[in-house]
Amino acid sequence: MSDELSKPFPKSAMTENERYELGRETRIQVVSFAFMIMLTIISFISVATETIPSGFVVPFILLLGTVQFALQLFYFMHLKDKDHGWPNAFFATGIVVTIPALIALILLLGETKW
Amino acid sequence: MATATATANKKKSVVWDWLTTVDHKKLAILYLVAGTLFFVKAGLMALFIRIQLMVPENDFMTGQVFNELITMHGTIMLFLAVTPLIFGFMNFVIPLQIGARDVAFPFINALGFWIFFFGGLLLSMSWFFGGAPDAGWTAYVPLSTREYAGSGMDFYALGLQVSGFGTLISAINFIVTIINMRAPGMTMMRMPLFCWTGLVASILIVFAFTPLAAGLALLMLDRLFMGQFFTPDMGGNSILWAHIFWIFGHPEVYILVLPAFGIISEVVPAFSHKRLFGYTAMVFATIVIAFLSFMVWVHHMFTIGIGPITNSVFALATMTIAVPTGIKIFNWLFTMWGGKLVFNTAMLCAASFVPTFVLGGITGVMLSMAPVDYLYHDTYFVVAHFHYIIIGGIVFGLLAGLYYWYPKMFGHKLNETLGKIMFWLLYIGFHLTFFIQHILGLIGMPRRVYTYLGGQGWDTMNLVSSVGAFVMGAAIVVLVLNIVYSAFKSERITVSDPWNARTLEWATHTPIPEYNFAQTPQVRSLDPWFYEKVHGEGKMQPAEPLQDIHMPNGSILPFLMSLGLFIWGFGMIMINMDNPIVPPGVVIAIGFIMTFGTMVLHSKEDHGYHIPLEEVKKIEKEVG
Amino acid sequence: MSDHVDVSNGLPANPEKSTIEGKNKFLGMWVFLGGETIMFATFFGTFLGLREGTAGGPTPDELFSLPLVFLMTMFLLTSSLTSVLGIISMKKNNFKAMRMYFLVTVLLGLGFFGCEVYEFWHYNHVGLGYSVSAFASSFYTLVGLHGAHVLFGLGWITTLLVRYWGKGITLANAPKFYSASLYWHFIDVVWVFIFTVVYLLTLGGA
Ligand code: HEM
Ligand SMILES: [Cu+2]
Numbered sequence: 001m002s003d004e005l006s007k008p009f010p011k012s013a014m015t016e017n018e019r020y021e022l023g024r025e026t027r028i029q030v031v032s033f034a035f036m037i038m039l040t041i042i043s044f045i046s047v048a049t050e051t052i053p054s055g056f057v058v059p060f061i062l063l064l065g066t067v068q069f070a071l072q073l074f075y076f077m078h079l080k081d082k083d084h085g086w087p088n089a090f091f092a093t094g095i096v097v098t099i100p101a102l103i104a105l106i107l108l109l110g111e112t113k114w
Numbered sequence: 115m116a117t118a119t120a121t122a123n124k125k126k127s128v129v130w131d132w133l134t135t136v137d138h139k140k141l142a143i144l145y146l147v148a149g150t151l152f153f154v155k156a157g158l159m160a161l162f163i164r165i166q167l168m169v170p171e172n173d174f175m176t177g178q179v180f181n182e183l184i185t186m187h188g189t190i191m192l193f194l195a196v197t198p199l200i201f202g203f204m205n206f207v208i209p210l211q212i213g214a215r216d217v218a219f220p221f222i223n224a225l226g227f228w229i230f231f232f233g234g235l236l237l238s239m240s241w242f243f244g245g246a247p248d249a250g251w252t253a254y255v256p257l258s259t260r261e262y263a264g265s266g267m268d269f270y271a272l273g274l275q276v277s278g279f280g281t282l283i284s285a286i287n288f289i290v291t292i293i294n295m296r297a298p299g300m301t302m303m304r305m306p307l308f309c310w311t312g313l314v315a316s317i318l319i320v321f322a323f324t325p326l327a328a329g330l331a332l333l334m335l336d337r338l339f340m341g342q343f344f345t346p347d348m349g350g351n352s353i354l355w356a357h358i359f360w361i362f363g364h365p366e367v368y369i370l371v372l373p374a375f376g377i378i379s380e381v382v383p384a385f386s387h388k389r390l391f392g393y394t395a396m397v398f399a400t401i402v403i404a405f406l407s408f409m410v411w412v413h414h415m416f417t418i419g420i421g422p423i424t425n426s427v428f429a430l431a432t433m434t435i436a437v438p439t440g441i442k443i444f445n446w447l448f449t450m451w452g453g454k455l456v457f458n459t460a461m462l463c464a465a466s467f468v469p470t471f472v473l474g475g476i477t478g479v480m481l482s483m484a485p486v487d488y489l490y491h492d493t494y495f496v497v498a499h500f501h502y503i504i505i506g507g508i509v510f511g512l513l514a515g516l517y518y519w520y521p522k523m524f525g526h527k528l529n530e531t532l533g534k535i536m537f538w539l540l541y542i543g544f545h546l547t548f549f550i551q552h553i554l555g556l557i558g559m560p561r562r563v564y565t566y567l568g569g570q571g572w573d574t575m576n577l578v579s580s581v582g583a584f585v586m587g588a589a590i591v592v593l594v595l596n597i598v599y600s601a602f603k604s605e606r607i608t609v610s611d612p613w614n615a616r617t618l619e620w621a622t623h624t625p626i627p628e629y630n631f632a633q634t635p636q637v638r639s640l641d642p643w644f645y646e647k648v649h650g651e652g653k654m655q656p657a658e659p660l661q662d663i664h665m666p667n668g669s670i671l672p673f674l675m676s677l678g679l680f681i682w683g684f685g686m687i688m689i690n691m692d693n694p695i696v697p698p699g700v701v702i703a704i705g706f707i708m709t710f711g712t713m714v715l716h717s718k719e720d721h722g723y724h725i726p727l728e729e730v731k732k733i734e735k736e737v738g
Numbered sequence: 739m740s741d742h743v744d745v746s747n748g749l750p751a752n753p754e755k756s757t758i759e760g761k762n763k764f765l766g767m768w769v770f771l772g773g774e775t776i777m778f779a780t781f782f783g784t785f786l787g788l789r790e791g792t793a794g795g796p797t798p799d800e801l802f803s804l805p806l807v808f809l810m811t812m813f814l815l816t817s818s819l820t821s822v823l824g825i826i827s828m829k830k831n832n833f834k835a836m837r838m839y840f841l842v843t844v845l846l847g848l849g850f851f852g853c854e855v856y857e858f859w860h861y862n863h864v865g866l867g868y869s870v871s872a873f874a875s876s877f878y879t880l881v882g883l884h885g886a887h888v889l890f891g892l893g894w895i896t897t898l899l900v901r902y903w904g905k906g907i908t909l910a911n912a913p914k915f916y917s918a919s920l921y922w923h924f925i926d927v928v929w930v931f932i933f934t935v936v937y938l939l940t941l942g943g944a
Contacts, residue, residue, distance in 0.1 A: 004745060005757070006719050008906025012831035013748030019830075022751075026826050033819040040811055043934065047942045048804050057942045065934035072927045076822050077920060083755070086293055086765055090320075090772035097321050097408045098779040101361050104412070105783025109351045113421030218762040282773065290766045294758065320773040328780035335879060340869035342793070343784060349791015349872035358780055710893075717901050719910050 032075040039064045039071075134668035136220035137628060138205045141227050143523070145202030148231055153195035155238075157590060159187040164547075164583040167576050170568035180564035181248040182266065186237075188251030189270065192366065193277060194234040196508055200373045201227075201284055203515050204312045206523060208288065210619035210626070211306045213297025213635045213642075218290040220666040221716070226284030228676035233277025236683050240269035243691070250562060252363070253333065255344040255355040260337045268690050271334040272683040278323050278330070280676070285319035288312055297618075298657040299637035303397070306617045306641075307390060310397050311376030314404045315369045321408070322365035329358035338689050353418060360411035368407040371503060372400060374511030375442060378464045381514045382446050384615040385461040386453030389641055392445040399438035399445075406435045416487045425484040432482035439475055443468060459533030460517035463510045466541055470506030474499060477552065492562070495555025501548045513540075513593075521612045525625050526604040532596035539589035546582025550575045616644035621654045623737040629663045629725060632734050663730055666722040671712045678708030749831040753909055754916035763913040771924050778928050781880040782935060789940060791872035796865050798873070798940045807937045810853045811929065814888075817846035818926040821919040828915055833906045836915070840895055843922065847892045854885045877936070884932055887925050894918050 014022070043061040046052050052060065074080040079088055107114060135141060163183050166174045175183070209217055217223050240246045247266035249258035258267045292313045296305070305313075333355070335341035342348035344355055383390045390396065412420065412428035446468055455461070477499040481490055490496060513536075521527045554575050559566065566572055611620040621643045622630055633656035639645035646654055682705025688698035725733075750756040755764055789798070824839030858878070866874050895918050902911050 005721055005910040006905075006908050007745045008833070008908055009745050009749035009831055011748040012751075012829075014751045014830070018751045022826060022829060026823070029819070029822050029826070033815070033822075036815060037812075040808075040815065040933075043938055044804060044808050044811075047938045054942060058939060061934055061938050061942060065930055068930050069927060072818070072923060072930065076818055076926075077923045087768035090317075090769050091775070093317070094321065094772035094775035098776050100409060101325065101357075101776065102779050102783045102786075104357055104361075105354065105780075105787045108357065108412075108420050108424060109353050109787045113419070114424045219766065222766075286766050286769050286773075289769050290762050294762050294765060320769055321776050324773040324777035325780045328777050328784075331883075332784065332879070335875065341875040341879065342791075342869055342872040343788065343875055345872070347793070348869075349788060349793040350875075351788060351791070351872070354784060354787060358784075361780070714897055717897060717914075721910070 029075060032071050036068050036071055039068050130670075131668070133673050134224075134670045136216075136224045136666050136668050136672075138209050138217050138220070138223060139523075139626060141223055142202045142206035144227055144231075145198045145205060148227075148234070149195050149198035149202060152190050152234060153199070154590070156187045156190035156195055157587065159183045159190075161583055161587055163187065164580040166564060167566075168580040169577065170566055170573055172565055175564070177564040178245070178248065181250075181562075182246035184562060185248050185250050185266075185270075186246045189237065189247070189274070190234075191504070192251065192370070193274060193281075194230075194237070196370050196504075196512070197281060198227075198230060199512050200315075200370065200508075201230075201281075203308075203377065203512070203519065204288060204373060207519060207619055208292065208309050208312050209295070210522075210622055210630060211309050211617050212292060212295060212300050213618050213631060213637060214291065214295040215630050215634075215663070216295075216666065217287055218295055219287045221669060221672065222283050222287045224669070225672035225675060226280045226287060228672045229280030229283070229679060230277045231280075232676040232680035233273050233275070233280060233683075235273075236276055236680055236687075237269050237273025239684070240266045240273075243269070243687075252359055253355075254359075255333075255336075255352045258333060258355075259344055260340070263337075265687065265690055267333070268337055268687040271330050271337065272686050275327060275330045275334065276679050276683050278327055279679075281319060282323045282327075285316035285323070288316040289320070292316075297631075297634050297637055300618075300642070303394070304637060304640045304642070306376075307379035307393070307396055307400075308373070308376035311372040311379070311400055314400050315372040318365045318369045318372070318404055318407065322362045322369065325358055326362035326366075329355065329362065332358070334686070338686060353415075353420075356415050356418060357411070360414045361408075363414065364411040365404075365407045367500075367503065368403060370508050371511075372403070374467075374508045375400070377511045377515040377518075378446060378467055380617065381460050381464040381518050382449050383641075384518065384613055385456045385458065385464070386450050387456075387614070388449055388453040389616070389644075390445070391448035391451075392441070393640060395441055396445055399441045402438040403435060406431060406438075410435065413482055413484075413487075416484045417491045429482050429484045433479060436475065436479050443472060443475075458517070458530055459528070459537055460514045462534070462537045463514035463517065466537075467507060467510045467514065470502060470510065470544075474502030474506055477502065490555065492560055493555035494551040494559045494561055497561050498548045498551035498555060501544075501551075505544055505548070510540075513537075518613070519619075521607045522619060522622070522624060522626070524601070525607055526600055527607065527612065528596050528600045529604060532592055532599060536589050536592040536596060539585055539592060543582045543585030543587075543589055546585060547579050548582070550578050550582075554579070611643070616641040618642050618654070621646075623734075625737060627733050627737060629665060629730070632663070632730055633660055634658050660727065660730065662724040662727055664722055664724055667720050669716075669720070671716050675709055675712040675716075678705050678710075678712060681705030682709060749907060750909075751829060753828065753831075753907060753912035754825075755913075757909050757913070760909065760913035760916075763917050767917040767920050771920065774924065778880075778883075778931075781876075781883055782931065785876040785880045785936060788872040788876045793871035793873075795870035795874060796861075798877075801861055801864070801866060802937050802941055804937070804941070806853060806857060807933055810850050810857075811933050813846045813850040813853070814926050814929050817843045817850070818923055820846065821922050825916060825919050828907055828912060831907055836907065837899065837903070840899055840915070844892055844895055844899070847888055847895075847922075851885065851888050851892065854881070854888075858882070881932060881936065884925065884928055887928070891918070891922050891925055894921070 043064045046057050046060060073091065078084060079091065132140065132144065162175065163180065166172050166180055205223065244265045247263070247270035249263050249267060253267065253270060256262055292309055332341065332343050336344055342350045344350045344352050346352065379390055379396060410428055410432045412424060413432045416425050450465070477495070481487055481496065481499060517528055517533060554572060557571060559572050607624050610623055618635065621635065635642070635654035636657040642654065646652060682702055685698050685701030685705055688694040688701055754760050820839045821843045824836045824843065827835035827839060868875060868878050898911070898914055898918055905911070
């Protein structure tokens with residue numbers, strides 16, 4: 001009966017192969033975490049030290065932000081995994097409808113006529 | 115009621131049963147009832163508006179009351195009447211059409227209904243606390259800001275925030291239901307068109323009601339906490355609101371009209387006795403329309419002065435919507451072409467939808483031409499346009515659905531004679547009211563004016579328009595009479611398929627047992643029920659053995675949680691009241707604790723119950 | 739349906755998705771997050787549209803302090819990693835480790851939240867009241883909304899931890915932990931944009 005849903009399991013049913021895959025997955029996650037930290041540090045430094053010309057720093061940190069965004073979604077949130085077709089579709093839709101809205105709010109509010 | 119049979123084993127009082135139900139069929143009926151009540155309320159407001167405008171320089175009401183009435187009329191019709199009516203049909207029909215026992219989240223389904231309902235109640239409370247909102251349903255700033263609008267706008271911001279949240283979670287529930295709960299063999303491209311349009315409309319809700327929530331939050335912060343978003347002196351910008359509102363607002367009209375398209379796409383094939391022409395094209399047209407609907411919102415803002423490039427881009431984008439819409443129109447026509455047409459009330463509504471909607475579409479394309487929109491904008495031409503879409507499209511679609519699914523819902527048909535009287539009254543009254551408003555707009559009558567001087571050539575047309583409104587009112591009275599009359603006099607239906615229709619909902623028994631399908635059906639084709647009638651044994655093949663059926667338990671928590679939100683919202687509004695008897699903070703805290711407390715209570719696991727096999731067999735024998 | 743679970747077979751490799759309820763929760767959460775993107779985008783747009791409207795009040799250059807923001811970012815990024823590790827432990831049926839990781843997640847989240855409260859208090863102290871300017875309002879609204887999400891996430895994970903402290907991993911609670919961790923990652927994703935767009939971009943001269 002459905003009370004079984006609330007019972008813990010004595011062991012894991014994972015196969016040797018699955019266990020190996022999960023171990024690999026863990027390493028990948030930790031590496032991507034390290035990578036994200038690195039990206040964060042680079043973008044903070046590039047703004048804080050003001051070594052990079054300001055015309056360049058803006059697209060640069062935006063790029064770093066986007067890479068980190070992708071890492072979070074595809075690795076931490078598993079969008080890269082199989083069985084994620086619908087989640088990908090919904091998140092992609094979210095981004096597609098976001099872009100014109102964001103552009104409008106940035107460009108079309110001011111006195112400049114477009 | 116239709117679903118009474120299977121709950122017989124548990125004694126509950128009727129009221130408690132309806133307050134705690136998580137059954138999608140009962141929630142559907144709750145949605146329909148609540149939606150109808152709001153519809154009648156807003157319809158009466160429309161009549162009052164038309165009385166005021168019937169003759170020049172009328173003093174039936176003040177300008178302030180007029181503004182409150184048009185605001186509430188528009189807001190209620192869109193958020194609290196048509197949306198729940200559509201959700202009612204979606205709730206009832208979609209699980210049946212995809213061969214499911216219930217929706218994906220029965221609890222959330224109930225929660226969505228109650229949150230919507232309490233949100234609507236919150237908005238309606240405004241009448242008793244200093245007057246309704248009065249800045250139009252678009253609530254343009256600065257009219258709606260703390261500087262210019264009274265407490266009505268607080269009710270608008272919080273009432274819509276609460277009810278919008280209910281709509282949002284219901285939409286998520288529909289999406290997950292349609293994607294995850296389909297019966298074996300029911301692939302996406304075998305789903306009835308109503309499920310497709312329901313899915314796409316729900317997706318639009320997810321992406322449109324969220325910016326609305328953001329916009330309403332800004333408005334609330336402006337009004338209650340002195341946010342400076344819209345105050346130019348303080349660095350704010352009033353165009354901001356218009357953008358956010360219409361980023362939501364344009365998709366909103368498709369949220370309403372797509373499910374109506376879906377209903378038409380069910381009713382027309384059923385009474386043409388032909389399969390829907392161009393199914394695949396219909397599906398893709400729906401998706402294309404949904405996509406485009408997020409790319410055109412600036413057509414509501416042509417005269418704001420954003421600039422020629424922007425206006426041109428959005429004008430073009432708007433015009434392209436005519437293409438997928440045209441595909442749909444032709445597909446309906448070709449479905450009827452050469453069919454064995456039966457013109458009962460449902461079909462009359464569905465068939466008349468097509469030309470009426472085309473008229474609304476044509477004026478839409480006219481409005482999309484930015485330079486001439488300077489002439490049309492804010493005149494009665496616009497009012498005529500959107501009522502051709504909203505009444506000619508959505509209301510006729512809903513009525514077609516009502517007459518079509520009524521026997522499945524309530525076990526008897528609606529009376530045909532009364533139905534036809536209603537149809538013709540509504541049809542004639544509608545064109546009388548709104549056709550002439552095109553001309554009124556073109557000769558210069560602005561919208562949202564509470565009165566006008568005589569002798570400008572507007573008098574007769576306004577009179578005609580008001581008479582038309584009363585004819586429409588009469589049609590609605592006939593509809594209500596029909597519902598009451600049919601409940602007593604109409605012949606009971608016991609066959610599962612009174613219309614000889616095509617889709618899976620007609621494979622269930624009438625009345626429908628609580629569990630819908632004793633055995634999940636195996637779907638073998640588009641129009642699965644029709645397929646089994648012609649190629650199979652006249653009944654659905656089961657996909658599983660007959661066994662115990664798992665059902666979710668009812669719960670009072672959705673009701674309590676929504677009540678909590680209502681109290682919270684009211685507390686927020688009290689911040690702006692001159693002398694609240696209770697400190698607002700206390701009320702806010704109570705509502706907050708109630709909402710989150712019930713949420714924590716809900717984390718107690720409840721795995722539902724089973725209807726034992728014997729019980730299932732007994733019920734099947736009773737209704738079969 | 740989901741009723742016939744044989745516990746002795748062991749926990750399936752993807753416990754969050756091995757019941758239909760779990761699958762539904764998983765998809766529902768993703769749909770919700772898709773909607774949240776555009777809601778946050780609206781607030782981002784508001785901030786970007788209004789951030790120059792300081793109306794003579796304090797400007798971002800005078801206020802923002804990168805070290806604090808960097809510290810907050812580290813808190814949140816690390817908490818995102820610990821919740822990933824929590825879910826991995828869940829898949830291995832290692833309840834104690836999962837509990838520990840989620841507890842650390844909560845603590846790091848609290849650290850973040852504490853910093854944010856301090857930050858707001860400080861700005862308010864040096865003259866950036868909520869209604870001082872459109873910049874102030876839109877800044878507090880965007881970052882505050884994110885903070886509210888953090889608070890909700892903390893409440894959610896804490897409730898789950900308390901509720902299931904000694905209970906072990908089951909097919910009923912695995913989807914709940916999984917959804918909570920998805921939500922938590924999403925909060926982190928939003929923060930990536932906040933520190934990039936709100937703080938760095940504004941200081942970096944754009
Ligand atoms: C019984 C039939 C109806 C009549 C006689 C009617 C009449 C009116 C009138 C007179 C106005 C005010 C126009 C103005 O001065 O600007 C109006 C506005 C409006 N109506 Fe209707 N209406 C009806 C049904 C509906 C329905 C079914 C809907 C939506 C589902 C709807 C949505 C709106 C909206 C959105 C507005 C704009 C409100 C505003 O200006 O803020 N109406 N209607
Ligand atoms: Cu539009």
